[in-house]
Amino acid sequence: MRAEVLELALIAGALTYLWRYLPLRANLSDTAPNGLLARFLAATGPAAIATLFVAEMLPLLQAPLAQQGRVVVGVLAVLAAYAWRRSVVFATLAGACACGAAAALGLS
Amino acid sequence: MGAKGRLTGKGPDEYRLTMMQQKSPALAGLQAVLPLVLGYFPIAFSFGVAATRSGLTGAEAICLSLIVFAGASQFLAIALIAGGAPVLVAGLTLAAMNLRHVLYGPTLLQKAGADRATRLGWLWAFALTDEVFGAALGALVKGQRFSEGFMLILGFGAYAAWLAGTAAGAWAGGGALDGWPAVSAGLDFMLPALFLALLLSILSGKQVPVILIAAAATVAGTWFGSATLGLFAGMIAGAVTGVSWPSRETSHAG
Numbered sequence: 459m460r461a462e463v464l465e466l467a468l469i470a471g472a473l474t475y476l477w478r479y480l481p482l483r484a485n486l487s488d489t490a491p492n493g494l495l496a497r498f499l500a501a502t503g504p505a506a507i508a509t510l511f512v513a514e515m516l517p518l519l520q521a522p523l524a525q526q527g528r529v530v531v532g533v534l535a536v537l538a539a540y541a542w543r544r545s546v547v548f549a550t551l552a553g554a555c556a557c558g559a560a561a562a563l564g565l566s
Numbered sequence: 567m568g569a570k571g572r573l574t575g576k577g578p579d580e581y582r583l584t585m586m587q588q589k590s591p592a593l594a595g596l597q598a599v600l601p602l603v604l605g606y607f608p609i610a611f612s613f614g615v616a617a618t619r620s621g622l623t624g625a626e627a628i629c630l631s632l633i634v635f636a637g638a639s640q641f642l643a644i645a646l647i648a649g650g651a652p653v654l655v656a657g658l659t660l661a662a663m664n665l666r667h668v669l670y671g672p673t674l675l676q677k678a679g680a681d682r683a684t685r686l687g688w689l690w691a692f693a694l695t696d697e698v699f700g701a702a703l704g705a706l707v708k709g710q711r712f713s714e715g716f717m718l719i720l721g722f723g724a725y726a727a728w729l730a731g732t733a734a735g736a737w738a739g740g741g742a743l744d745g746w747p748a749v750s751a752g753l754d755f756m757l758p759a760l761f762l763a764l765l766l767s768i769l770s771g772k773q774v775p776v777i778l779i780a781a782a783a784t785v786a787g788t789w790f791g792s793a794t795l796g797l798f799a800g801m802i803a804g805a806v807t808g809v810s811w812p813s814r815e816t817s818h819a820g
Contacts, residue, residue, distance in 0.1 A: 470656075551604060562748035
């Protein structure tokens with residue numbers, strides 16, 4: 459193994475760990491339920507997941523138009539599967555399978 | 567419906583909430599980690615394949631997954647290594663890409679309310695990735711009580727799947743998916759599908775403004791800046807929208 463790869467992993471890994479751990483040490487127990495910080499943090503969850511979904515979708519939607527059909531099929535499959543079973547597992551697998559099937563059928 | 571639900575006269579929603587709150591941390595953690603395992607393994611497999619295709623050894627690919635455990639930045643690491651970027655610059659770039667994770671712990675603890683606990687936070691924080699955060703939040707919104715055991719099972723279950731997928735991909739080698747374009751397309755869509763499903767699981771009408779603003783800011787930040795700027799812009803803009811919206815609109819938001 460090259461030393462520079464290990465060094466890179468250690469720098470990125472250590473700092474990423476600090477981003478995840480240090481904020482846990484902040485004492486939020488006396489935060490007012492409807493205070494600014496509480497509302498900021500409550501909105502962060504939906505905002506973060508929406509952001510990550512859009513960030514994952516953008517590269518797929520920048521592909522040639524002919525390839526976007528399978529993405530549309532995948533999104534529709536996730537929506538339909540979640541509406542049917544209310545299961546994150548089922549919806550995720552249904553979306554990936556539908557996207558792959560659409561690619562196999564020529565939407566790629 | 568069980569006896570307790572009948573005896574206490576709870577409605578269906580209250581009963582479901584009560585049952586979720588009573589579920590053991592281990593069972594709840596295993597239930598919540600399943601979609602992460604199913605999503606993480608193929609994505610990590612893709613990472614292992616991409617890493618070996620770009621000239622990394624299997625050991626180097628596994629080393630990145632073992633130490634960094636942050637999917638998107640690991641894919642970027644492949645490009646930086648292959649491009650010959652200086653180690654310090656590359657390391658700081660990857661860390662900057664993950665700076666958004668500072669919001670995750672406090673958000674979960676705020677949602678945990680009286681159940682908040684951080685005695686083992688030094689351990690479960692290691693595995694607080696985007697997907698683990700999303701799954702934990704989704705479970706809490708559905709009524710699961712926060713516990714450190716739940717977080718450990720969720721986080722390290724996902725970590726095990728990530729490591730196993732990386733090892734399998736590295737073992738399969740760089741050309742593993744060349745003859746399987748449909749499988750490759752399905753794998754590429756696994757993470758978007760997971761995030762969409764997680765979003766649906768916490769969605770309510772009250773959060774629509776937050777989600778729309780976050781989405782728009784992500785597109786704008788990515789379009790006018792970079793993918794990393796888009797991530798920051800989306801999260802911050804959405805959270806600020808939650809603050810500026812009337813409090814009754816976001817007080818129950820995830």
